[in-house]
Amino acid sequence: MIKLYGTPPTRALRALWLLNELDLAHEIVPVDIGAGENRTSEFRALNPAAKLPVLVDGDLVISESAAIQLYLADKYGDRFPGGGLIPDTxxxxxxxxxxxxxxxxxxxxxxxxxxxxxxxxxxxxxxxxxxxxxxxxxxxxxxxxxxxxxxxxxxxxxxxxxxxxxxxxxxxxxxxxxxxxxxxxxxxxxxxxxxxxxxxxxxxxxxxxxxx
Missing domain, CATH: 1.20.1050.10 (Glutathione S-transferase Yfyf (Class Pi); Chain A, domain 2)
Incomplete structure (x- = not known):
């Protein structure tokens, strides 16, 4: 199960959109920034920058919303009707x-x-x-x-x-x-x-x- 740390209205929306379009099963893990949950040792083990979003897919842990988008399109793009999420040329x-x-x-x-x-x-x-x-x-x-x-x-x-x-x-x-x-x-x-x-x-x- 893919895990996405971060919720709307943050930049987690960028990753969430790709997860939706690719029809990928996923779990949304809320992280309360106001309560400092992004600064805990557990979260910093995922992203030392203490920022959202973070995506966990098996052994891969990746942050930066655009990088997450590119990863999802690269790995799972064949699920998208008609392809094209990443151009051919x-x-x-x-x-x-x-x-x-x-x-x-x-x-x-x-x-x-x-x-x-x-x-x-x-x-x-x-x-x-x-x-x-x-x-x-x-x-x-x-x-x-x-x-x-x-x-x-x-x-x-x-x-x-x-x-x-x-x-x-x-x-x-x-x-x-x-x-x-x-x-x-x-x-x-x-x-x-x-x-x-x-x-x-x-x-x-x-x-x-x-x-x-």
Whole structure:
């Protein structure tokens, strides 16, 4: 049984989406960060960085949400109807990796800065100016992806790949920070991705569930 440590609305959603799409039996293991469960010796034995998500599949223990996505697609991709989660050609794989890295470094990084300065840092460490800069940087890079997606249904090629499942979560996060106001193509793409039959909950829905 595959175990996924971490729950919505965290980046565990990226891994959960692949588990759903591949119809893989799995167990979700909640880790209460607020209570410090990610800093216990037991959890640090899985991930010394004390961060979520972590996936355990047999003897393999792997963290970093994008790496988990790639692993699941690589090992179990033949379960996906029609294949295609990882492109066949080296050229298209390079394009997929390009956009995966772009999403993580150019769009998620500003989103994480916003989160840090909005509610994760101690009050004396927070900076409204840093939030403003992160939002500016995020919008600039979102504009690049918006341009790329003109006339496209998917990030790379003619069918869904790992990059799309990464992008959907990342853009949902950006949407929560109101960074997609000038990105109508990405808003439509986001809606289409979350309309998939095996899409996980959105960040907003997961937050609402926590507050209920």
């Amino acid at each position: 080296a050229e298209d794989r390079a394009r997929m990796h390009h956009w995966l890295f772009f999403l993580m470094t150019e769009i998620e990084a500003p989103l994480w800065r916003i989160a840090l300065h909005s509610f994760l840092y101690a009050p004396e460490e927070k900076s409204d100016a840093e939030i403003a800069l992160a939002k500016r940087d995020g919008r600039r890079m979102i504009a690049v992806l918006e341009q790329h997606m003109q006339g496209r249904d998917f990030i790379v090629g003619e069918q869904v790949t790992v990059a799309d499942f990464n992008a959907a979560f990342t853009l949902d996060w950006a949407n929560e920070e109101e960074l997609l106001d000038e990105a109508p193509v990405l808003r439509a793409y986001l809606e289409a991705m979350y309309a998939r039959a095996r899409a996980p909950v959105t960040i907003a829905a997961a937050m609402a569930g926590l507050e209920a």
